[in-house]
Amino acid sequence: MFGRPLSCCLTTLCWMAYGQRGKEEDRVSGAPKILIYSQTAADEYAGMVRAAGFPAVAAATPAEALVHISEAEILFGWRIPSELWRHAENLRWIQAAGAGVDDLLANPEIRPDVQITRVVDQFGGPIAEYVFTYLLHLLKPVERLRAQQRRHEWRPLPARDLVGLRMGVAGTGSIGRELIRRARAFEMSVIGLNHSGAEVPGVERVYRYDEWPQFVADLDVLVLTLPLTPATRHVVSEPILATMKDGAILVNVGRGALVDTKALLRHLQRGRLTAVLDVFEEEPLPADHPFWNLDNVWVTPHLSGPSQPRRVAEYFLANLRRYLAGQPLLGVVDRDRGY
Amino acid sequence: MFGRPLSCCLTTLCWMAYGQRGKEEDRVSGAPKILIYSQTAADEYAGMVRAAGFPAVAAATPAEALVHISEAEILFGWRIPSELWRHAENLRWIQAAGAGVDDLLANPEIRPDVQITRVVDQFGGPIAEYVFTYLLHLLKPVERLRAQQRRHEWRPLPARDLVGLRMGVAGTGSIGRELIRRARAFEMSVIGLNHSGAEVPGVERVYRYDEWPQFVADLDVLVLTLPLTPATRHVVSEPILATMKDGAILVNVGRGALVDTKALLRHLQRGRLTAVLDVFEEEPLPADHPFWNLDNVWVTPHLSGPSQPRRVAEYFLANLRRYLAGQPLLGVVDRDRGY
Numbered sequence: 001m002f003g004r005p006l007s008c009c010l011t012t013l014c015w016m017a018y019g020q021r022g023k024e025e026d027r028v029s030g031a032p033k034i035l036i037y038s039q040t041a042a043d044e045y046a047g048m049v050r051a052a053g054f055p056a057v058a059a060a061t062p063a064e065a066l067v068h069i070s071e072a073e074i075l076f077g078w079r080i081p082s083e084l085w086r087h088a089e090n091l092r093w094i095q096a097a098g099a100g101v102d103d104l105l106a107n108p109e110i111r112p113d114v115q116i117t118r119v120v121d122q123f124g125g126p127i128a129e130y131v132f133t134y135l136l137h138l139l140k141p142v143e144r145l146r147a148q149q150r151r152h153e154w155r156p157l158p159a160r161d162l163v164g165l166r167m168g169v170a171g172t173g174s175i176g177r178e179l180i181r182r183a184r185a186f187e188m189s190v191i192g193l194n195h196s197g198a199e200v201p202g203v204e205r206v207y208r209y210d211e212w213p214q215f216v217a218d219l220d221v222l223v224l225t226l227p228l229t230p231a232t233r234h235v236v237s238e239p240i241l242a243t244m245k246d247g248a249i250l251v252n253v254g255r256g257a258l259v260d261t262k263a264l265l266r267h268l269q270r271g272r273l274t275a276v277l278d279v280f281e282e283e284p285l286p287a288d289h290p291f292w293n294l295d296n297v298w299v300t301p302h303l304s305g306p307s308q309p310r311r312v313a314e315y316f317l318a319n320l321r322r323y324l325a326g327q328p329l330l331g332v333v334d335r336d337r338g339y
Numbered sequence: 340m341f342g343r344p345l346s347c348c349l350t351t352l353c354w355m356a357y358g359q360r361g362k363e364e365d366r367v368s369g370a371p372k373i374l375i376y377s378q379t380a381a382d383e384y385a386g387m388v389r390a391a392g393f394p395a396v397a398a399a400t401p402a403e404a405l406v407h408i409s410e411a412e413i414l415f416g417w418r419i420p421s422e423l424w425r426h427a428e429n430l431r432w433i434q435a436a437g438a439g440v441d442d443l444l445a446n447p448e449i450r451p452d453v454q455i456t457r458v459v460d461q462f463g464g465p466i467a468e469y470v471f472t473y474l475l476h477l478l479k480p481v482e483r484l485r486a487q488q489r490r491h492e493w494r495p496l497p498a499r500d501l502v503g504l505r506m507g508v509a510g511t512g513s514i515g516r517e518l519i520r521r522a523r524a525f526e527m528s529v530i531g532l533n534h535s536g537a538e539v540p541g542v543e544r545v546y547r548y549d550e551w552p553q554f555v556a557d558l559d560v561l562v563l564t565l566p567l568t569p570a571t572r573h574v575v576s577e578p579i580l581a582t583m584k585d586g587a588i589l590v591n592v593g594r595g596a597l598v599d600t601k602a603l604l605r606h607l608q609r610g611r612l613t614a615v616l617d618v619f620e621e622e623p624l625p626a627d628h629p630f631w632n633l634d635n636v637w638v639t640p641h642l643s644g645p646s647q648p649r650r651v652a653e654y655f656l657a658n659l660r661r662y663l664a665g666q667p668l669l670g671v672v673d674r675d676r677g678y
Contacts, residue, residue, distance in 0.1 A: 125500065125502045125525075125526060126500055126502075128525075129475065129478075129479070129498075129500055129501055129502070129525065130479070130498075132475060133475040133476070133478075133479045133481060134481070136468065136471060136472040136475060136476075137472070137475075137476065137481055139468075139472075140468070140469070140472045142472060142473070142476055145637075145638075145639050146637070148640075149631055149637070149638045149639075150631075152626045152627075152631045154622075154623035154624060154640040155640060156640045156641065156642040156645070157642065158645070159465070159468075159469075159642070159645070161464065161465055162468055163464045163465075163468070181524050182521075182524045182525060184524070185520050185521045185523070185524030185525075186464075186467075186468065186521060187464060283493075284493035285493060287491045288491075292488055292489075292491045298484075298485070298488070299488045300484050300488075301484075301487075301493040301494055301495045302495065303495040303496065303498070306495070306497070306498070
């Protein structure tokens with residue numbers, strides 16, 4: 001543990017220095033060492049964690065994180081570089097700063113005794129607003145009316161309505177439930193799909209993972225909010241896409257690899273379906289990908305569930321207090337289940 | 340009543356002919372004579388009314404209507420020409436084919452003993468979809484993201500969220516209530532305003548007509564769904580507009596004359612407010628009106644609550660059966676209240 005004296009000394013000094021700045025000195029002495037990793041918000045997170053009285057060091061690059069990882073008991077962060085794991089000798093708990101942990105679970109180097117938690121219940125609202133923004137935009141002639149306005153042209157145009165359309169929500173966790181609540185307010189008919197077929201309030205029927213063909217057969221709108229696991233990878237396959245109705249809308253706010261991208265592309269190029277895609281198998285979406293040029297595809301750069309650093313930090317702090325009190329953590333990931 | 344023999348004979352022949360085609364002959368003999376007036380859907384309405392077994396004549400122009408009006412006991416229609424009233428000797432009931440009856444109530448020639456009904460509970464859903472289409476469009480970077488897509492550019496952009504915004508719904512009838520239900524699903528804070536301050540489910544507080552300044556002071560979004568009456572004409576006046584917060588959004592899906600248009604224009608030209616306007620004091624909006632050219636104004640041609648002829652005809656038929664059975668009608672207009 002003290003095998004790399006320079007970095008360790010620096011690390012200890014860092015933690016001591018941050019600890020002395022903490023508001024709650026009693027928490028600091030003997031407090032677990034916290035490493036915060038984020039390419040975009042490390043300092044912001046660290047500031048909030050320290051302001052709450054907990055020592056923490058921030059790293060925005062793999063090199064910075066490598067200096068501190070061997071000392072850290074707790075790692076709070078996002079898109080954590082995999083080269084850290086082999087040095088994470090003292091790690092006990094990883095708090096992902098987002099909802100998806102497929103990258104962590106795909107890495108066999110994270111020891112089984114390291115607890116992993118993810119943020120739940122924070123992204124549903126913004127993601128549901130994203131979904132309804134695009135659904136309404138697709139159904140209503142907003143763009144044509146704006147063009148008519150520029151020409152000073154008064155001409156009513158027909159609109160399609162959400163009321164009565166059938167939406168399938170694949171994934172009925174906290175994100176799916178926010179979608180379902182809004183869909184019901186718009187008087188849509190809503191069905192769900194989850195691992196076990198467990199009942200969900202507000203939906204007419206819930207299908208299991210092995211009932212995809214029946215689930216999608218009659219949908220006007222399919223929204224994917226599933227976690228990416230071995231059971232869900234490419235679950236929206238060529239046969240499932242072929243089962244969907246002509247003119248149906250696919251919205252993916254889950255993970256790109258839920259969908260067989262090549263099969264989806266074929267259906268989109270034939271104009272059979274419309275897609276609103278916020279996530280992709282490769283991100284950023286390569287500049288030469290055909291999705292960019294299709295009028296019936298709406299490409300957005302993985303922004304539907306933006307992290308709000310303040311709220312994510314509050315979530316971490318609530319979990320940290322549970323951790324210190326020996327209580328069960330929020331958002332615990334079941335590695336076998338995959339989320 | 341038989342003073343104009345030619346038209347009367349024609350009329351009687353028409354009604355007899357239509358009556359013989361009716362499915363329910365017993366209803367036809369002695370059935371009240373029904374005139375249907377609509378510039379756009381007269382034949383469609385008449386077809387549905389006759390298919391239900393009731394004789395009816397259709398008129399799409401004032402001249403056609405004048406031929407039949409003196410015989411008619413029931414007038415079902417929209418934008419009914421005012422020259423009909425002086426000949427409406429046998430008229431007992433007017434069913435407006437829409438929600439707004441301000442044009443009818445403004446006409447003193449309609450005898451007080453003629454009952455007026457309007458369509459309620461049909462336009463709330465589509466109007467609420469219109470409102471949320473534009474609110475989400477204004478808050479989210481849909482257009483900028485589409486432009487980025489055309490450039491194959493992957494760059495997340497910030498979005499504003501509906502959650503937490505404060506919406507004021509002026510008019511808490513069937514349209515207002517549909518809005519309120521959706522606003523609550525989006526976790527907006529909702530307040531209402533109506534004539535009496537009567538409580539409304541789902542809103543935090545309801546203001547009365549004399550509390551406009553307090554009602555609008557803290558709103559992010561003001562939606563007008565009020566009927567046009569002497570009490571509501573130009574109720575959104577210069578001082579009320581001046582009380583609204585910078586950056587607030589005004590959505591008018593009620594009637595154009597609820598707003599002092601000149602005062603609104605000044606606020607919009609200064610960029611203080613954003614407006615989504617589906618109704619105007621003069622419709623069609625004159626081609627030289629400054630609203631057309633303002634980027635912070637969304638002009639749409641009075642389409643937010645489109646009549647669906649089938650549903651409006653069903654509403655009329657339900658009311659017709661009540662009328663024939665001597666039961667109270669749906670959507671009765673209180674002429675003193677003004678809607």
